[in-house]
Amino acid sequence: MSTVPHDQVAGHDDHHDHHHPSGILRWLTTTNHKDIGTLYLWFSFTMFIVGGVMALTIRAELFRPGLQVIDPEFFNSMTTLHGLIMVFGAIMPAAVGFANWMIPLLIGAPDMAFARMNNWSFWLLPPAGILLMTSLFLPGGAPGTGWTLYPPLSTQMPMGMDFVIFAVHIMGASSIMGSINIITTILNLRAPGMTLMRMPMFCWTWLITAYLLVAVMPVLAGAVTMILTDRHFGTSFFNAAGGGDPVLFQHIFWFFGHPEVYIIILPAFGIISQIIPTFSRKPLFGYASMVYATAGIAIVSFIVWAHHMFTTGMPAVGLLFFMYATMLVAVPTGVKVFNWLATMWKGSMTFEAPMLFAIGFLFLFTLGGFTGLILSISPVDFQVHDTYYVVAHFHYVMVAGSLFAFFGGVYYWIPKWTGTMYDERLAQIHFWASLVTFNVAFFPQHFLGLAGMPRRIPDYAQQFADWNAVSSVGAFGFGISQLVFLWAVLKCIRGRGEHAPAKPWEGADTLEWTVPSPAPYHTFETPPVIK
Amino acid sequence: MIRNPRLRAAAAALMTAVVTAMPAIAHAQTSDTPSGRAWWFQDPVTSIARQQINLHNYILLVCLIIFVGVFGVMFYSIFKHRKSVGHQAAQFHENTVVEIVWTVIPFLILVFMAYPATKTILFYKDTTAPELTIKVTGYQWKWGYDYVQDGFGFFSTLATPLAQREDRAPKNPNYLLEVDNPLVVPVDTKIRVLVTAADVLHAWWVPAFGIKQDAIPGFVRDVWFRADKVGIYRGQCAELCGKEHGFMPIVVEVKSKDDYAKWSADQKSKVAAVADDPNKKWSVEELSARGQGVYTANCVACHQANGRGVPNAFPALDASKVVRGPAADHVAIVLHGKQGTAMPSFAQLSDVDVAAVVTYERNAWSNKTGDAVQPADIQAARKR
Numbered sequence: 001m002s003t004v005p006h007d008q009v010a011g012h013d014d015h016h017d018h019h020h021p022s023g024i025l026r027w028l029t030t031t032n033h034k035d036i037g038t039l040y041l042w043f044s045f046t047m048f049i050v051g052g053v054m055a056l057t058i059r060a061e062l063f064r065p066g067l068q069v070i071d072p073e074f075f076n077s078m079t080t081l082h083g084l085i086m087v088f089g090a091i092m093p094a095a096v097g098f099a100n101w102m103i104p105l106l107i108g109a110p111d112m113a114f115a116r117m118n119n120w121s122f123w124l125l126p127p128a129g130i131l132l133m134t135s136l137f138l139p140g141g142a143p144g145t146g147w148t149l150y151p152p153l154s155t156q157m158p159m160g161m162d163f164v165i166f167a168v169h170i171m172g173a174s175s176i177m178g179s180i181n182i183i184t185t186i187l188n189l190r191a192p193g194m195t196l197m198r199m200p201m202f203c204w205t206w207l208i209t210a211y212l213l214v215a216v217m218p219v220l221a222g223a224v225t226m227i228l229t230d231r232h233f234g235t236s237f238f239n240a241a242g243g244g245d246p247v248l249f250q251h252i253f254w255f256f257g258h259p260e261v262y263i264i265i266l267p268a269f270g271i272i273s274q275i276i277p278t279f280s281r282k283p284l285f286g287y288a289s290m291v292y293a294t295a296g297i298a299i300v301s302f303i304v305w306a307h308h309m310f311t312t313g314m315p316a317v318g319l320l321f322f323m324y325a326t327m328l329v330a331v332p333t334g335v336k337v338f339n340w341l342a343t344m345w346k347g348s349m350t351f352e353a354p355m356l357f358a359i360g361f362l363f364l365f366t367l368g369g370f371t372g373l374i375l376s377i378s379p380v381d382f383q384v385h386d387t388y389y390v391v392a393h394f395h396y397v398m399v400a401g402s403l404f405a406f407f408g409g410v411y412y413w414i415p416k417w418t419g420t421m422y423d424e425r426l427a428q429i430h431f432w433a434s435l436v437t438f439n440v441a442f443f444p445q446h447f448l449g450l451a452g453m454p455r456r457i458p459d460y461a462q463q464f465a466d467w468n469a470v471s472s473v474g475a476f477g478f479g480i481s482q483l484v485f486l487w488a489v490l491k492c493i494r495g496r497g498e499h500a501p502a503k504p505w506e507g508a509d510t511l512e513w514t515v516p517s518p519a520p521y522h523t524f525e526t527p528p529v530i531k
Numbered sequence: 532m533i534r535n536p537r538l539r540a541a542a543a544a545l546m547t548a549v550v551t552a553m554p555a556i557a558h559a560q561t562s563d564t565p566s567g568r569a570w571w572f573q574d575p576v577t578s579i580a581r582q583q584i585n586l587h588n589y590i591l592l593v594c595l596i597i598f599v600g601v602f603g604v605m606f607y608s609i610f611k612h613r614k615s616v617g618h619q620a621a622q623f624h625e626n627t628v629v630e631i632v633w634t635v636i637p638f639l640i641l642v643f644m645a646y647p648a649t650k651t652i653l654f655y656k657d658t659t660a661p662e663l664t665i666k667v668t669g670y671q672w673k674w675g676y677d678y679v680q681d682g683f684g685f686f687s688t689l690a691t692p693l694a695q696r697e698d699r700a701p702k703n704p705n706y707l708l709e710v711d712n713p714l715v716v717p718v719d720t721k722i723r724v725l726v727t728a729a730d731v732l733h734a735w736w737v738p739a740f741g742i743k744q745d746a747i748p749g750f751v752r753d754v755w756f757r758a759d760k761v762g763i764y765r766g767q768c769a770e771l772c773g774k775e776h777g778f779m780p781i782v783v784e785v786k787s788k789d790d791y792a793k794w795s796a797d798q799k800s801k802v803a804a805v806a807d808d809p810n811k812k813w814s815v816e817e818l819s820a821r822g823q824g825v826y827t828a829n830c831v832a833c834h835q836a837n838g839r840g841v842p843n844a845f846p847a848l849d850a851s852k853v854v855r856g857p858a859a860d861h862v863a864i865v866l867h868g869k870q871g872t873a874m875p876s877f878a879q880l881s882d883v884d885v886a887a888v889v890t891y892e893r894n895a896w897s898n899k900t901g902d903a904v905q906p907a908d909i910q911a912a913r914k915r
Binding site for chain 1: 568569570571572573579580582583586587590591594597598601602604605608609612613614615618619620621622623624625626629630633634637638641644645648649651652653655656695696697698702704705706707708726730731732734736738741742743744745747748749750752753754765766767768769770771772773774775776777778843844872873
């Protein structure tokens with residue numbers, strides 16, 4: 001995409017302060033995008049493990065019919081926290097971690113536009129995570145409403161619900177500040193010569209994601225605040241007896257919730273758009289179309305929210321509109337899949353771990369997209385809404401989609417971050433084990449949904465027993481496979497591997513590969529000139 | 532043996548997963564229990580359910596064709612366009628015609644999917660001219676069925692014994708899908724179902740009928756069905772409604788028109804027969820005996836059979852200040868619930884049932900108030 005003269009990098013920190021603090025104080029006060037990216041990524045991995053343990057608790061209970069491990073209330077708490085932690089604590093912070101590390105490097109900027117606000121954006125997250133976890137230990141435990149927090153059940157919940165509301169506010173503030181930072185950085189700090197239509201796709205997808213975040217996080221804040229006032233300040237937003245309507249919450253929540261799922265996937269799309277061209281040794285096919293398709297997806301995402309509410313009893317015209325609009329999203333998404341394939345076509349491919357995860361993403365995310373299309377057909381949705389078919393769908397797009405792309409991104413960029421090549425054999429084991437166990441865990445859930453198993457139940461009828469057992473085995477396998485990832489990452493950080501050159505990937509051509517590996521603390525203090 | 536270490540690792544992972552899952556898969560494929568297949572839609576007994584399955588199969592087929600086509604191309608490319616077989620990378624990177632083609636063709640495919648879906652939606656939403664109307668109310672955690680045109684109604688509660696749920700007895704084939712009083716309807720009749728809730732969101736769902744309607748407290752929504760086969764059909768609550776969400780199933784018994792007419796007449800005369808004499812004066816023993824039944828059906832889930840509740844979640848009734856205190860306050864909580872907690876109102880119980888359960892609580896376990904609360908007291912309390 002861009003040719004760059006050499007040595008546009010500050011090789012030594014000499015004329016800047018060597019005097020950033022060390023130890024804990026360094027991490028608490030850092031305004032460096034690389035440090036903050038690292039903090040986000042470690043926070044996200046920790047939350048991933050915590051959320052994962054909750055998932056395994058759920059799957060342990062669901063291994064056989066009957067109640068063996070936990071009681072129904074705690075089961076609902078686990079369901080709720082698993083969702084909140086994975087969405088707000090694992091996937092979203094991971095995406096922001098990649099943004100922090102890579103956006104300045106990809107556009108030739110020395111750091112994010114608002115470096116100090118960047119620190120605050122991150123450090124809001126650990127207290128929010130603690131609030132979420134603390135709800136478990138309060139009288140009444142963590143709320144058991146599901147991550148969607150529907151009233152009147154949520155207005156009825158004990159104190160843990162208020163902690164969750166507070167945590168959601170804090171995480172929302174963090175996301176909004178981070179997004180403002182990303183937008184300003186991308187719009188203002190690109191190196192001379194790097195027009196918007198010449199910047200890497202990862203920057204485009206994050207630019208669009210950031211606008212989505214700024215638009216919808218306040219809506220979520222509004223929704224949970226209304227629950228708070230219904231609970232404690234005598235309002236009746238969601239209480240029919242006072243003139244309100246429980247379905248109002250669903251509208252407001254899903255107006256946030258639908259763009260939210262695109263917030264989760266667009267950064268992943270961006271990473272795939274960096275990896276596939278590199279490992280195909282061929283430019284990304286249809287760059288302009290990819291930009292327009294991403295923007296198209298984001299815009300349409302605002303008008304489809306009620307496909308989460310098909311069974312609430314809306315009139316036929318509503319069912320029709322939301323069905324048509326939701327089906328429409330398949331068009332730009334399909335365009336992106338075709339463009340990635342056209343990038344691979346007639347390339348010269350090699351299949352190191354990042355490429356394996358990208359191909360796995362392509363295959364499995366598309367599969368999840370097809371089940372999404374099936375769900376968008378309202379009459380079919382009447383049967384599978386609130387069943388395991390939906391659970392299967394969103395795990396395919398969020399785990400085999402987003403998470404796989406993020407794993408690919410880590411293997412792709414960790415040589416730059418640490419200066420050490422990751423152990424290819426470990427990474428391959430991680431990939432294949434994750435691929436197989438993921439499918440064992442989640443493919444049978446399509447069957448469970450079609451056969452009639454509802455969501456969010458701790459115990460189930462006899463005909464669901466076999467597939468639940470299979471799914472639980474896969475889930476535990478998937479959990480164990482992630483330890484291989486941790487091992488591979490720690491090996492890199494400890495320097496136990498081949499020393500990584502500035503450009504370990506033959507087909508890579510973006511700016512980050514022009515700086516040494518590991519990337520110096522400060523890079524591009526003088527902007528590179530893009531010809 | 533496989534030499535390539537990567538391939539070896541992959542094969543090992545795959546074999547382990549397959550071997551572990553195999554027994555379960557084999558059983559699942561042939562499992563065909565009374566309530567349905569393990570891996571596919573339940574048998575449809577309404578036109579709407581049939582249309583849904585057909586729609587699903589059509590779209591799944593189109594998706595499969597596209598999926599196999601697209602990923603066939605991808606795997607071909609992975610094999611042929613590899614560096615290791617010496618393929619050199621081409622450098623083409625855009626083509627407007629191709630972009631237009633692969634935008635327009637999927638759009639057209641979607642139009643062909645949307646057309647039959649539209650017809651089915653309009654069919655599903657047409658609740659006009661029903662032959663029978665039934666009101667369904669979702670409660671935490673049971674269903675209430677009211678035959679509004681015939682003046683009778685009843686609750687439908689999970690009937691699976693606790694021993695089976697707690698692994699102390701073997702599970703019967705309709706485990707968690709059986710109730711004490713199923714909804715009974717006539718075959719070949721357009722039935723309009725009015726769905727609402729008494730407390731939080733629930734959802735009424737019968738897969739064999741193809742209908743699912745959220746139960747929204749304070750609102751009434753409707754849905755309809757016409758079952759074309761006599762039989763028993765089972766569904767579940769489909770909206771998280773608290774801790775017993777998984778334990779409030781729906782059972783519908785579709786009878787022939789004659790059998791339904793007989794059953795309906797039966798119900799109407801039973802209602803007349805069990806109407807309690809409002810002036811009867813009950814003894815503590817009579818009330819407590821009846822009250823224990825009411826307690827088991829309505830209160831045990833939270834307050835437990837031993838009356839000790841769950842610490843920090845549901846208060847104990849045994850040695851409780853409220854239960855041992857003034858009867859009027861005790862009655863008020865049962866009739867109106869307790870604001871800001873999970874204790875709902877039980878005003879839907881009859882005067883006798885409320886009087887009985889209050890009396891039972893006041894004289895059970897270590898509570899020995901000796902009080903007998905009369906149905907007439909409850910009737911008076913409702914008016915306040």
